[in-house]
Amino acid sequence: EIVLTQSPATLSLSPGxxxxxxxxxxxxxxxxxxxxxxxxxxxxxxxxxxASNRATGIPARFSGSGSGTxxxxxxxxxxxxDFAVYYCQQxxxxxxxxxxxxxxxxxxx
Amino acid sequence: xxxxxxxxxxxxxPGGSLRLSCAASGFTFDDYTMHWVRQAPGKGLEWVxxxxxxxxxxxxxxxxxxxxxxxxxNSKNSLYLQMNSLRTEDTALYYCAKSSGVVxxxxxxDYWGQGTLVTxxx
Numbered sequence: 001e002i003v004l005t006q007s008p009a010t011l012s013l014s015p016g017x018x019x020x021x022x023x024x025x026x027x028x029x030x031x032x033x034x035x036x037x038x039x040x041x042x043x044x045x046x047x048x049x050x051a052s053n054r055a056t057g058i059p060a061r062f063s064g065s066g067s068g069t070x071x072x073x074x075x076x077x078x079x080x081x082d083f084a085v086y087y088c089q090q091x092x093x094x095x096x097x098x099x100x101x102x103x104x105x106x107x108x109x
Numbered sequence: 110x111x112x113x114x115x116x117x118x119x120x121x122x123p124g125g126s127l128r129l130s131c132a133a134s135g136f137t138f139d140d141y142t143m144h145w146v147r148q149a150p151g152k153g154l155e156w157v158x159x160x161x162x163x164x165x166x167x168x169x170x171x172x173x174x175x176x177x178x179x180x181x182x183n184s185k186n187s188l189y190l191q192m193n194s195l196r197t198e199d200t201a202l203y204y205c206a207k208s209s210g211v212v213x214x215x216x217x218x219d220y221w222g223q224g225t226l227v228t229x230x231x
Contacts, residue, residue, distance in 0.1 A: 034217035036154075043204055043221035044154065055219065087154055093214045096168045098144070098156035 002026050004088055004101035012109040019075040021104045023088035028068045032091050035064055035073045038103075039084045047086075048073060075106075083108050111135040111220045113205050118225030125195050129225055131188040131205030136220075139163070139183035142208035144218060145190050147201035157203070158190065161213050168213070173199075195229045202226050 003026040013019055023033065031051040036044040046055040048064035051071060061076040075082055088101040117129040129145070145157040158169045158179040167179050178191040188205050202224040210216030 036218075038154075043223055044218075045221070046217050046219050049209070049217040049219075055217075089154075089217065091214050091217075096159060096214045097170075098159075100154040100156065103153050 001097070002029060002090055002092055002099055004090060004099055006086075006088060006101040006104045008104060009102070010105045010107060012107055013078055014109045015078050015080055017078050019073075019078055019082070019106055021073040021075075021086055021106070023066075023071040023073070023101050025069045025071075025090055029090040029092070031067050033064075033066070033071050034089045035062075036087045036089065036100075037082075037084045038087065044087065078106070082106065111207065113207065113220060113222035115203060115205050115222045115225035118203060118227045120228045120230060121195055122231050123195060123197055123229055125229070127192045127195065127227060129190040129192065129203055129205075129227070131190075131222055133186045133188065133205075133207070136207070138181075138186040140211060142211065142213050142215070143181060143188045144206045144208060145179060145188075146204045146206050146218070146221075147199075148204070148224070149198075149201045152201075155201075159208070159213055160188070162211055166213055192227070195227075197229050200227060200229045 005024045007022045033051045035048040038044040052064045085103045112134045114132045144159045160179045176194045180189045204224045205222045206218035207220040208216045209219040
């Protein structure tokens with residue numbers, strides 16, 4: 001079973017700063033990695049899929065990179081609405097399984 | 110506009126059963142794999158189960174295998190989760206989520222409902 005580790009657990013930043021979130025897989029997931037944003041009381045929202053593709057309607061300040069076991073979500077300049085929890089997710093083909101990382105909380109410094 | 114609306118969450122005793130529903134609209138329901146994902150209070154996300162577009166393939170997380178059954182009725186644009194032998198650790202907000210693809214391992218979850226809360230407690 002592939003395990004995802006996210007770091008840091010909490011990231012305290014100010015609006016306008018750059019956020020860099022890490023997701024590491026216990027074995028290669030190729031580019032099958034997605035990122036989701038979740039705000040309190042809301043459902044998760046897809047941000048990035050296949051490691052680096054922005055989902056529909058996602059602002060350009062969000063970008064994803066990486067392949068294999070190491071992935072990064074970057075928010076180039078934090079907006080007030082970006083303070084939330086971010087989860088990475090991978091999928092494995094056989095048996096079909098989907099695994100989420102434990103999340104990184106981005107809060108206001 | 111894609112909408113997913115879950116229902117059926119209640120308080121149930123350990124060992125009990127429950128059926129969750131998810132009503133879908135705004136897209137061609139039988140074109141897509143569908144999933145259930147849960148989130149225990151204050152915790153992260155856990156994938157629970159998936160069902161292929163035609164209902165012919167289903168898969169489960171080890172934590173629910175043998176106790177939960179996913180199904181769908183494409184004529185009603187609805188997804189279901191039958192939950193049996195419930196345990197306190199099944200307490201969570203249950204989301205239905207749409208896959209962006211047809212192939213069961215294809216695509217991330219591009220739309221989510223708002224969730225329905227299941228509480229397992231005596």
